Amino acid sequence: MKKWYKRLHWQIIIGLVLGLVWGLISSAAGWTDFTTSYIRPFGTIFVDLLKLIAIPLIVASLVVGVTSLNDTAKLSRMGGKTILIYMITTTFAITIGLVVVNVMQPGLALPEETRFSLMESYGGDVEGRGEAAQEVLERSPLQFMVDIVPENLIEATSDNANMLQVVFIAILLGIGLINIPVQEGRALINVFEALNEVIIKIVDFIMKTAPYGVFALMAAVIVDLAGDDLTQALTLLRALGWYCLAVVIGLVLHVLIVYSSLFKIFSKMKLRDFFRAIQPAVLLGFSTSSSAATLPVTMERVEKNLGVNEEVSSFVLPVGATINMDGTSLYQAVAAVFIAQALGLDLTIAEQLTIVLTATLASIGAAGVPGAGIIMLVIVLQAIQVPVEGIALILGVDRILDMIRTAVNITGDAAVSVAVAYTEDLLGDLHFDD
Numbered sequence: 001m002k003k004w005y006k007r008l009h010w011q012i013i014i015g016l017v018l019g020l021v022w023g024l025i026s027s028a029a030g031w032t033d034f035t036t037s038y039i040r041p042f043g044t045i046f047v048d049l050l051k052l053i054a055i056p057l058i059v060a061s062l063v064v065g066v067t068s069l070n071d072t073a074k075l076s077r078m079g080g081k082t083i084l085i086y087m088i089t090t091t092f093a094i095t096i097g098l099v100v101v102n103v104m105q106p107g108l109a110l111p112e113e114t115r116f117s118l119m120e121s122y123g124g125d126v127e128g129r130g131e132a133a134q135e136v137l138e139r140s141p142l143q144f145m146v147d148i149v150p151e152n153l154i155e156a157t158s159d160n161a162n163m164l165q166v167v168f169i170a171i172l173l174g175i176g177l178i179n180i181p182v183q184e185g186r187a188l189i190n191v192f193e194a195l196n197e198v199i200i201k202i203v204d205f206i207m208k209t210a211p212y213g214v215f216a217l218m219a220a221v222i223v224d225l226a227g228d229d230l231t232q233a234l235t236l237l238r239a240l241g242w243y244c245l246a247v248v249i250g251l252v253l254h255v256l257i258v259y260s261s262l263f264k265i266f267s268k269m270k271l272r273d274f275f276r277a278i279q280p281a282v283l284l285g286f287s288t289s290s291s292a293a294t295l296p297v298t299m300e301r302v303e304k305n306l307g308v309n310e311e312v313s314s315f316v317l318p319v320g321a322t323i324n325m326d327g328t329s330l331y332q333a334v335a336a337v338f339i340a341q342a343l344g345l346d347l348t349i350a351e352q353l354t355i356v357l358t359a360t361l362a363s364i365g366a367a368g369v370p371g372a373g374i375i376m377l378v379i380v381l382q383a384i385q386v387p388v389e390g391i392a393l394i395l396g397v398d399r400i401l402d403m404i405r406t407a408v409n410i411t412g413d414a415a416v417s418v419a420v421a422y423t424e425d426l427l428g429d430l431h432f433d434d
């Protein structure tokens with residue numbers, strides 16, 4: 001048995017806490033330049049390493065997964081089930097967000113002078129975000145299907161934002177392989193199997209550096225937030241504390257209610273055991289604010305520790321990292337209503353229902369990268385006719401909430417992969433780190 005502080009998740013937590021402390025000290029002592037120039041790069045390298053292996057990992061493990069399924073009917077059944085459960089959990093997330101924000105009414109607690117000063121400080125930053133969301137709005141309704149099918153293999157695999165295109169290519173390759181005689185495809189399958197093993201080993205190597213990477217990421221986030229003026233950051237947090245609390249309460253309720261019900265229905269797994277098995281992935285999601293960058297670790301944990309067969313995880317997780325964002329959708333519901341409340345706008349029941357629909361679409365459309373959720377929030381606000389400029393009110397604390405909602409997004413993907421694996425009889429035993 002390892003000493004507690006030698007276990008990976010504790011080391012990551014220690015890295016997180018030390019990073020937080022270092023960030024605060026740098027802000028208070030005016031060392032932000034040092035932290036930005038000499039500490040932040042280690043965090044960037046860590047995230048880049050994870051991103052680097054994401055695409056080869058998806059291809060290798062999905063090809064291996066599909067070829068071992070040996071049956072395309074099973075694949076489409078699994079696909080349908082996955083999307084259905086993803087949609088259901090997202091709808092619950094938004095509903096919980098709406099209930100919490102309507103009960104707590106954080107927007108009414110925002111003093112008028114704070115509203116003015118927030119609009120003044122962050123108003124200029126909103127514009128770029130509006131443009132990005134506008135592009136999404138102007139697309140044709142079926143554009144998302146067109147986007148899944150790449151026209152060029154190299155182009156598709158050269159951009160981490162094209163995750164669904166890569167999934168498509170790997171599935172196509174896998175289906176091709178199970179439709180030719182076994183001995184003819186064997187050599188290629190062997191290549192992918194070997195590649196898969198190698199990448200899983202590389203994930204292990206990268207994870208050894210996780211505590212240092214997380215330290216650097218955390219220090220950089222704090223320095224970004226606080227700059228050289230810690231008191232200003234604290235004032236901001238205090239002003240928006242009620243709103244932040246509403247988002248956090250919503251997220252906690254979602255995890256406790258929806259995921260434990262999911263486990264009750266679809267597996268006998270306990271929520272506590274589930275978290276014990278996947279915690280490094282959740283912690284990494286929190287530190288990187290990116291579901292996409294965390295994907296390699298999520299896959300490793302879900303397979304090795306939760307016992308989900310690769311046939312399921314290799315499909316459910318990359319798709320989830322792109323389209324399933326329960327944390328983001330819940331946050332969008334709370335944020336939209338908060339902004340409306342703060343601007344003195346009453347939302348009707350119909351408008352609140354519109355939020356359910358648009359926040360589902362907005363979270364599907366949000367990429368698994370930092371800050372994607374707030375860009376897509378524009379779509380929700382426009383649908384309920386709340387001025388997009390209101391985003392300025394919440395921009396200052398968004399990075400913190402992004403960390404928490406990303407951790408929930410990852411939890412959701414892992415939970416659904418357990419449920420799908422259970423229904424397909426592809427769920428093995430739990431395994432904890434010693």
Ligand code: ASP
Pocket residue numbers: 289290291292325327328366367368369370371372373374402405406409
């Ligand atoms: N950062 C989130 C994610 O990667 C997306 C968001 O901004 O809500 O899952």
